Amino acid sequence: MTDQNDTPPIGLWLIGARGAISTCVAYGLAGIRHGMLEPVGLTTAEPPLSELDLAPFESFVLGGHDVCARDVSRSAGELVKTGILQPDLVAATASEAATYEANLRPGPLDGPDVGLADLDPRSSELGALPPLQQVARMRADWDEFERANGLARTVIAYVASTEAGRDAQPEWDDLGELEASLERGIEQPASLLYAFAALGSGRPFVNFTPNLGASPKALHALAEREGVPHCGNDGKTGETLLKTVLAPMFRARALRVLSWQGYNMLGNRDGEVLRDAAHRQVKVQHKDDALRSILGNGRDLHTQVGIDYVPSLSDWKTAWDFVHFEGFLGARMSLQFTWAGSDSALAAPLILDLARLAEFAQRRGEGGLMAHTACFFKAPLAGGTHDFHRQYAALVEYATSRMARR
Numbered sequence: 001m002t003d004q005n006d007t008p009p010i011g012l013w014l015i016g017a018r019g020a021i022s023t024c025v026a027y028g029l030a031g032i033r034h035g036m037l038e039p040v041g042l043t044t045a046e047p048p049l050s051e052l053d054l055a056p057f058e059s060f061v062l063g064g065h066d067v068c069a070r071d072v073s074r075s076a077g078e079l080v081k082t083g084i085l086q087p088d089l090v091a092a093t094a095s096e097a098a099t100y101e102a103n104l105r106p107g108p109l110d111g112p113d114v115g116l117a118d119l120d121p122r123s124s125e126l127g128a129l130p131p132l133q134q135v136a137r138m139r140a141d142w143d144e145f146e147r148a149n150g151l152a153r154t155v156i157a158y159v160a161s162t163e164a165g166r167d168a169q170p171e172w173d174d175l176g177e178l179e180a181s182l183e184r185g186i187e188q189p190a191s192l193l194y195a196f197a198a199l200g201s202g203r204p205f206v207n208f209t210p211n212l213g214a215s216p217k218a219l220h221a222l223a224e225r226e227g228v229p230h231c232g233n234d235g236k237t238g239e240t241l242l243k244t245v246l247a248p249m250f251r252a253r254a255l256r257v258l259s260w261q262g263y264n265m266l267g268n269r270d271g272e273v274l275r276d277a278a279h280r281q282v283k284v285q286h287k288d289d290a291l292r293s294i295l296g297n298g299r300d301l302h303t304q305v306g307i308d309y310v311p312s313l314s315d316w317k318t319a320w321d322f323v324h325f326e327g328f329l330g331a332r333m334s335l336q337f338t339w340a341g342s343d344s345a346l347a348a349p350l351i352l353d354l355a356r357l358a359e360f361a362q363r364r365g366e367g368g369l370m371a372h373t374a375c376f377f378k379a380p381l382a383g384g385t386h387d388f389h390r391q392y393a394a395l396v397e398y399a400t401s402r403m404a405r406r
């Protein structure tokens with residue numbers, strides 16, 4: 001591990017900075033610094049990843065963009081009420097929360113504000129600017145953040161609300177065409193503009209959401225051209241994590257899965273946004289793709305994923321899955337599981353892991369797709385297997401190879 005005194009401060013810029021995940025990142029990081037929390041749920045805090053020369057938690061300085069004006073301490077208050085943040089942690093880390101709040105800037109509001117509340121009027125104005133002006137504003141915010149805090153580099157982690165799905169545009173396939181379309185002022189989803197702004201200015205980009213972000217080929221080309229690491233999409237934290245752990249077992253035992261029915265209930269803001277069919281569509285697709293790819297599409301496999309908004313559950317996502325399968329002699333059996341997890345407490349440590357891995361990759365001059373981070377995502381950008389065990393083995397292999405090269 002790096003001696004923390006030798007490590008220059010590193011920026012972690014959260015897009016969706018006042019949301020539930022970002023709030024848990026901010027208070028969780030402050031809690032680790034105060035020695036009030038153990039780094040539970042952090043893959044990079046355990047061997048073999050902890051043996052890499054990763055930036056220590058203490059070196060990260062937080063900032064971020066959001067489109068709402070809700071104070072972070074209010075977001076924390078909501079998480080205290082639901083039992084996710086402890087009141088003593090919030091009280092002891094008030095000064096870190098105030099510093100974080102001071103580092104937040106309005107981001108551009110994109111399209112219809114389904115499920116969003118307390119909107120900052122400056123965000124609507126920013127969203128109405130031509131795309132390249134929005135990009136310039138983002139970069140100016142990051143430059144100022146780095147200057148003010150003496151940062152060596154900044155990782156951009158995208159944890160904003162789920163956007164409505166859009167039809168693919170021809171310019172997404174070619175960097176030159178995308179750049180030309182931005183010059184002409186053609187509108188693009190905010191997630192794509194954030195990714196473009198980050199990668200084009202040499203800042204690693206982590207997309208934890210199902211949103212477009214850096215998925216288009218044009219953005220991959222930009223990351224390659226600039227030699228900047230990036231990864232995504234859509235954090236694998238709950239039901240899909242379990243699916244991609246269990247499905248390989250059925251496959252390995254040659255048990256024939258006939259149906260896999262999943263039903264999710266969640267009550268937080270993300271759930272409210274996902275209530276809208278256009279916003280839900282991409283999420284459901286990612287959850288279904290992982291299963292089909294492990295179990296095979298060739299056979300007659302019935303899968304279905306449902307997501308419903310149940311306000312009283314707040315951040316406590318509950319998923320119920322029913323797996324109907326066939327064994328030898330045609331015997332039909334079933335497995336059912338119920339998962340009740342705090343979505344944000346599961347996601348926040350992964351953001352810290354990914355920020356550390358992205359910073360490490362950039363420091364070592366590794367640009368382009370971070371294929372080794374696939375185990376963190378429902379729809380890994382580099383493709384490959386969805387099998388969690390194999391994905392985790394690839395992460396361990398990456399760590400081992402980087403230790404050997406020290």
Ligand SMILES: NC(=O)c1ccc[n+]([C@@H]2O[C@H](COP(=O)([O-])OP(=O)(O)OC[C@H]3O[C@@H](n4cnc5c(N)ncnc54)[C@H](O)[C@@H]3O)[C@@H](O)[C@H]2O)c1
Pocket residue numbers: 015016017018019020021022065066067068107108109110116117159160161162163190208209210234235236237238268269270343344346347
């Ligand atoms: N929690 C999990 O386990 C998990 C897993 C996978 C993916 N995700 C995704 O992570 C994202 C965040 O989840 P959350 O629970 O923190 O949601 P949240 O609704 O609490 O927070 C999202 C924040 O993004 C802000 N926002 C919306 N549009 C923005 C824009 N254009 N620029 C900047 N900020 C913007 C909102 O105002 C809000 O504060 C969602 O897209 C969710 O689907 C979460």
